[in-house]
Amino acid sequence: MNALLEMKRITKVYPNGVVANQSVDFSVARGEIHALVGENGAGKTTLMKVLFGLERADEGEVFYKGEKVDITSPSVAISHGIGMVHQHFMLVPSLTVAENVVLGLEPRRGISLDVKAAVRRTEELAEEYSLPVDAAARVEDIPVGMRQKVEILKALLRGAELLVLDEPTAVLTPQETVELFAALRNLRERGHTIIFISHKLREVKEISDRVTVMRNGRVVGVVRTAEATEADISRMMVGREVVFRVEKPPATPGRPVMRVEDLRLVTDAGKEVLKGVSFVVRRGEILGVAGVEGNGQTELVEILTGLRPPSGGRVLVDGEDVTGADPGTIRRCGVSHIPEDRMTYGAAAEATIRENLIADRCWSKRFNPRVLMSLKVVAEHGDALVREYDIRARSSATPVKMLSGGNIQKVVVARELSADPKVIVANQPNRGIDVGATEFIHRKLIEKRSSGVGVLLVSADLNEVMSLSDRLLVLYGGEVVALFPDASEVTEEELGLYMLGVKRMTPEEMAGAEAASAGGRADPSDAEARSPAVGGGAR
């Protein structure tokens, strides 16, 4: 095979110790569309950043057209003929399409910018590669699909033979995706080579010639697309690791504590992120939300915790309607939140541990006995939680930024779990933290659930979501596509098929699952909470 690009034994360890790529071998043949797939965190993006000069590999070599190359920056990559279309576009909104395309390589007439030549050049290029764009329109006025074409044209104008597209369909409508695929096939016919990063297997199957699958920073396989089924690829992506089951007593779910009804969200760009999501979290159970990232989980959690209003639907906590309420109100209704990005929403880095631990309760009488805050009580409160949650720090007066990721997460968890919540919304609670801290946080969540708190656990980590959850639902494309009444009876492979959109349950199947889990437990308070009138009166 005539390899255009060969990356050999690429190893990349980030300063925080995360091994993103471990001796990765990756090879792309000239003139093929090569899909690079894997779950989030599998190392795809890092590998491509190394290729494009955005990250330096710690070890390994890159060969392009048979020669060893040293790509130190994007400009070097571009000069070799490697172009990248980032997931986040690099466009200037107020400039026209043509101006964006020629930026940095402007055609001139005397001292002036030759606008006509720029438009002509753009139109020629668009024509040649069947990527129709409106060259004279301002970028801010054109649809998303066309913006992406502008990015591709930018790369082509700079002589890109190898194009890397990072999850190009994530922003597109189905119709735009069809157009993009036609354009990619056309590019292939003209001798261009394309690396297509995705975790949408249907698309990978449709567009690619070969697939490289990554998992946990390693390449786990390279297959010809025609010779593999979606299920095969899904199995390779998810793997057959032994599930680390957490010891937990059987759940004794009670009445619903959080009820989500037909939740919808349309972004400003007009994309439907949530398409009518409904579920119930009961007291004393952990409801897991599995799914590949970017299928609406982030937005769902933001709505439930008051960080973003929904476009439609309702959220009830203990019968009280909190749809679109602010985070403070929702917290006072008994909702705790362990956010996925602890440094943005979870903790204040410059503040001390004890200060972070009172962030949600600093107004309480307990800390403000008279006029001024009692630093003594704040310190006692902090010290107690540091002991209870095993936060490894010199003292509770240590600034949070001095702690490791796991210990920062413990600070957040300590605050959220000690707030006496009725329901805990935990989003990726083990992201980027060590095994010990993960285990500790899992144990604490189970403790809370056993004491009658409802837990909504959102996680893209199958191990986590399967070992912790009592019930499990799968979010795909902003919809609940599967509901399992007993998480322990689900296999990873089966879950993987739902997460990747290969399979989906019918509404009847899911209703059946819901009935099965509620079976024999139809206590009166459940019916009470169902009625918004009663819920409203309870306020």
Next chain:
Amino acid sequence: MKELLETILSPAFGYAILRVTTPILFAGLGAAVTELAGVINIGMEGIMLTAALAGVIVGALCESAAAGLAAAVAAGVLMALVMAYFSLNLKTDIILAGIALNLMASGGTVFLLYVVAHDKGVSSSLASPVLPQVRIPVIDQIPVLGEILSNHNVMVYVALLSVLVVSYFLYRTPYGLRLRAVGENPDAADSVGISVHQVQYVALIISGILGGFGGAHLSMGYVSWFARDMTAGRGFIGIAAQALGGQTPIGTLLASLFFGMTDALSNFMHFIGIPSEFVQMLPYLATVVALALYARRQVTRRARLARVNRPVEAGTGAAAEGD
């Protein structure tokens, strides 16, 4: 009231507007260029003040108005380079660097004035030259128009010409395109190999030249001496003018004319019993309003950039994604 109308409708009033608009226009154009490049030049006030003093001193020493003008421009560029070095190389907050520059100029000019002219207030002991007045051949003969447009000092015409030159530079040259790209989305410019640093340096230097012109007009045209803090906020009003004018040179011209008019009005108002202090307040009041508009625009611009380049709000997940 009749007197006021007579005043406003007199050619002398139109002449005065152009005269007082000029320094605001220079400051506004300079600020517009830097703003479009993504580095707001808060130091415009200090640049103009320093340039005004440099023009007077060098002009008097060389007994040449041209030398004075050259010195004013050089001083303006030097101040802009100081600003660029602090904000672009040393990464100081550009607002703080600008404030420091303004304070330094305010105190520094008084000190220099004392050293050279042995006076802490005005430079009247220096025999400083003034820039020539220009009689425009044909227009001069037209009754009202001639009185308004002709016989200004040369900087008034340079200012009006600068509107065209800056317009051409920004919207018709490759470098102007790059400058606007840098200001709006530095990542986009960077990704196609444009040096953001270099473009912002050039933008600040251009604003230094324009600020130098503005300073020269103040001390070598508007009047023929330097007085402490003689810019009296015109640098800031210029920044407000470019904000109000939406960063376009023509918009900046119109906004500057508006500010200039309120300024000119205050010189005539006391004839009819309205305290001139009240009218003198107007340019500054308008500045506050304009700056509020400016802040709003910043917010919408950021929102637009996010909307265009990040159609799917990947949320915090993407940021935290370390794969």
